[in-house]
Amino acid sequence: MNTQPCPGLSLEYFPPKSESGVEQLNKTRMQLAALCPEFCSVTFGAGGSTRQGTLDTVLAIREQGLNGAPHLSGIGASEQQIREIIEQYRGHGINKIIALRGDLPSGTVESGAFRYAAELVAFIRETTSDWFEIGVAAYPEAHPQSHNYDQDILHFKAKVDAGAHLAITQYFFNPDAYFHFVDSCRKLNINIPIIPGIMPILGFSRLQRFSELCGTEIPRWVTRRMESYGDDMASVRAFGLDVVTAMCERLLSQGAPGLHFYTMNRASLTTEICQRLYGKRPATT
Ligand code: FAD
Numbered sequence: 001m002n003t004q005p006c007p008g009l010s011l012e013y014f015p016p017k018s019e020s021g022v023e024q025l026n027k028t029r030m031q032l033a034a035l036c037p038e039f040c041s042v043t044f045g046a047g048g049s050t051r052q053g054t055l056d057t058v059l060a061i062r063e064q065g066l067n068g069a070p071h072l073s074g075i076g077a078s079e080q081q082i083r084e085i086i087e088q089y090r091g092h093g094i095n096k097i098i099a100l101r102g103d104l105p106s107g108t109v110e111s112g113a114f115r116y117a118a119e120l121v122a123f124i125r126e127t128t129s130d131w132f133e134i135g136v137a138a139y140p141e142a143h144p145q146s147h148n149y150d151q152d153i154l155h156f157k158a159k160v161d162a163g164a165h166l167a168i169t170q171y172f173f174n175p176d177a178y179f180h181f182v183d184s185c186r187k188l189n190i191n192i193p194i195i196p197g198i199m200p201i202l203g204f205s206r207l208q209r210f211s212e213l214c215g216t217e218i219p220r221w222v223t224r225r226m227e228s229y230g231d232d233m234a235s236v237r238a239f240g241l242d243v244v245t246a247m248c249e250r251l252l253s254q255g256a257p258g259l260h261f262y263t264m265n266r267a268s269l270t271t272e273i274c275q276r277l278y279g280k281r282p283a284t285t
Helices: 019-033 051-063 079-091 117-128 149-161 175-187 204-214 220-229 233-253 268-278
Strands: 009-013 039-042 068-073 096-100 133-138 166-171 194-198 259-262
Touching (some): 009 268, 019 051, 019 268, 039 051, 068 079, 096 117, 117 133, 117 149, 133 149, 149 166, 149 175, 166 259, 175 194, 175 233, 204 220, 220 233, 259 268
Parallel strands (some): 009 259, 068 096, 096 133, 166 194, 194 259
């Protein structure tokens, strides 16, 4: 098997909530390790709900010999809670982290010590100096709560000025939105790598609902084509693979520094897209 790393490739997992979820993720991690990702990040549930699960998953990734990067969301937390978590990560030798604001769990009103991700980035820098390489979120189609595109980019710039080293974008299906966003950032002297977040298309109606929430536009021609397939999941899968692979090819050929896959803890679509892009063979199970 080709064991050269896929340049700039990273993967995202979420901490499983059940025994079967753990088994599924373990299988997925083993399969996707064949792609030699530069790092694998693990999401962090709103309000700290997955604190242990995030850490356990990152440690399991590190046991595979890969770089594991926990996400950390600041909303609703006190300085003391965040200090404890980052010291725990540092104690395990973890030196890459994705710092986010997060969204308040429903029913919660207190934003805590960190109202915005830039404040969390600044706090991590203040307390741990340059121990962590810090990643942050970026929104080529604007954050869903944003009322002003330019202002949204300035808020992104604040995270970079506070010490972020790289950014991962919300997923999108319109590469022009990504290129426009990167151009706008470069004009403001934001020079960190901005890695496109890639969502393989697993099922269409769920993707539509989720995209509504996170402000991702699905092009009309993709929607119409997907609708015409109805319950024909094989066609949805095949068309989704073609659309996402073509977008990734364009992103890479026009200068994107890498790709970050939202794997949804599943291996097959990410494997197949990377196989087409980088000529990798899937791992056998
Ligand atoms: P921020 O950068 O703080 O921005 C949030 C909003 O506030 C934006 O509209 C921005 O314009 C605005 N804003 C920023 N600063 C100011 C200011 N000073 N004054 C006024 N407005 C301001 N969520 C999780 O809970 N766990 C995860 O693990 C997780 N992982 C993610 C990974 C990626 C790659 C991405 C793209 C998102 C992820 N999210 C995660 C979702 C994220 O937490 C939400 O999108 C959240 O709403 C915003 O987080 P942020 O870090 O982008 O916030």
